[in-house]
Amino acid sequence: MLDFAADTFKIILSEISSYFYDLLFDNTMPLVIIIARLFILTFSIVYIFKLISFVVFSERVRRTRKSLNRIHDRFEDKFTELLARPDNLQINEVQSYLGIKPDEFNPGQLHTITNLLLSVREDIINYNFHNFQLIEDAFGLRPFWESQLSVENPRVQSRAIQKLSAMGISGISEAPLNTLAYSRDKSLRRLARSSYVFLTDNTPFRFFNEDFDHGLTSWDKIFLHDMLVKRPYERLPSFIQWYRNSNDKEMRIFLVNEIKFFNQDYALPYLWEEFNKTEDEDVRKAILDTLGDLRYAEVEEELIQEYPTMSESVQSHVVDALLHFRSGRAMPFFQNAYSMAISIDAKLHIADAIKNYGPEGDTILANLKNSEDELDRKILQHFELNY
Template sequence: MITVFVVRRDKERREKIVRELRPRIFSFLRNILISKDSYSNEDVLNMFVENFGAITKKTYISLIPTLEDVVKQEKHQLESHNYDSVIRGLNIDEYLEKRLDFSNTRVRLRAFQSLSRLDLTISDSKILPHTYSKNSSLRKESRSSYVGVSNNDPFKFFDQDNDLNQWDQISLLQQFVLHHQDNLPNFSKWIKYSKDEEQIKFFIKLVAHFKQSTSVNSLTEYLDHEDHSVRKEAILAIGKMRVKEMENRLIKMYFTQPMSCQNAIVEAVLYINSGKSIGFLKNAYQMASSHEMKKLIAEIIYLYGKPGKAYFEELYKKETGFNLLILKHVQNPLIPSTLRTYYESEQIGNDFSEGDLKNKQHKEKNISPIVPLD
């Protein structure tokens, strides 16, 4: 009970510090980043001390997470001279490096996350010991952070099996987008040589996301993979990369595949959008074995250009009961649809990230509640 009381009291104390200092520190840091004036390390330190007093361990409880919020809002300022002055002047990088040496796993995890969010590079020698930790959470977080903060070989751990769950994949995808958008490796080599199916699926998603056309041949090999979840990702990747010459092969596969792969094939047909597959979509709709599948195919028909719209109107006139409700649901613009959002963004030439990542990035545009640093 005493331990619980001490922990709760400590947490409340930290949250109070954050609440009291956050608005002022946020304005202070943001004003420096967006300023047209150039500040040196000493300038930033002197101004901070003048406004908030000497920097102590207590100061960083609010300073680090608040800076993360500022960076979320002003990502385009990461390359500015003033951002470097904030980091060096307030010793942010040195403080986070020291926290990697803490015995508390949660403290080290938070330090890795902060280094990544603040786009800071540190020496490999500080990261590597943690990338082989027996603690799986610490090992995954440090390897994910290694992709972003290492200045040596950020992709070295992809040569190993990494036991990636969905959140790990989202985190790594963010690292690629933030740090390596213009200097990406060819992911097909890991698709081909990895034995971990979750990792194979992750690299297939990366190939599709970054439109690596040189990897198409590697993807086609996985259309016959024994694991249907791997086949599904390969099908979706081919669709998102608009490999038109593979459309007929996908259609021929359709009626011999499990439902997840069938759904992926009709989605791929929409992404490829050749305008030649309305006959296939008609048959798929008529033979759909569940309401959920019929809804997906109906939405794809609705989005499938002029021939799709024409057939959708034809269905709308003759369907009754639950099938008619499905069509009304599809047609309602107020009902959110990840598929429709993806299709429309592709139509206007916008880049697209996976649904979970897109939602996450949307939230990050706003100032989120602060979690105090341990």
């Protein structure tokens, strides 16, 4: 048997060596054939390599799934029990209930435990925050994820920021985060700067003073907003202070939106000043939305006066703002704006405002029945049957 195997191996070796010999030294072969054979060799090696990688990877996935199942079986019910119970436990009680020893888990398992803990928490509406923190302490999740911030791998660092944020761990050491906040990797840098807002206690808003990072993307706004929402409401500063110093249009729009979101109505007079100063339509639209949502009706008259001088896209935001003010004085304006509007979209938008402004809106729209204009009648029909 061994002899047979040895013979077969020798034959294979000799075939391979003859293949290489022909490839390199056989001058009788045309160039195209030599190139083709080179590619065959390359593709064969890569194919075998990829097959092996595939098997290795599959095995890794299988093991990970198995380990994940084990951790789920061991801790899922215990986490649910600890997070659902109303009484606050002590750390030693939690440790003994979970039945874990210090340093029992490797990084992969701690990652799985974090995910499990977060998913269990998601399913419990009023979970016990105190017990949640004790579970974190029992497994050492905070130091683990903080240490991951210093691993020289952007993917790991980004994941660490996300996990710390998801677990609600704030007040971490600034040093590793500070390094990331000046990283050359733009997405990591912005992520770190955004996470400063929630993860650090000392200077959480320091990057707002530095205009955050020029060219804020929509995603940056979403993540930054997510960090702001996680902070205690009473510890949020006034956003208008940065608006005035900011040179970045997207940052300005973001700040205006956050003023709206966090109901900072004391900033509205300043925003109105800024509305009159700026010529940027997107910023003006954002300011109008904020003035409207926070019902700053003092500016109603001025808005109505300026309305004809504005572009159609800004006008539609003025209509929205007046609708939100609900001062009861805007109906004549709406009627006039409707008759002056040219595009069907604008007419529809204003008619929608008339309909929603108050009971008299229905009467005004009903008058359109007698209109000679077919479009007016269609718009009426649209509103009659869509509400």
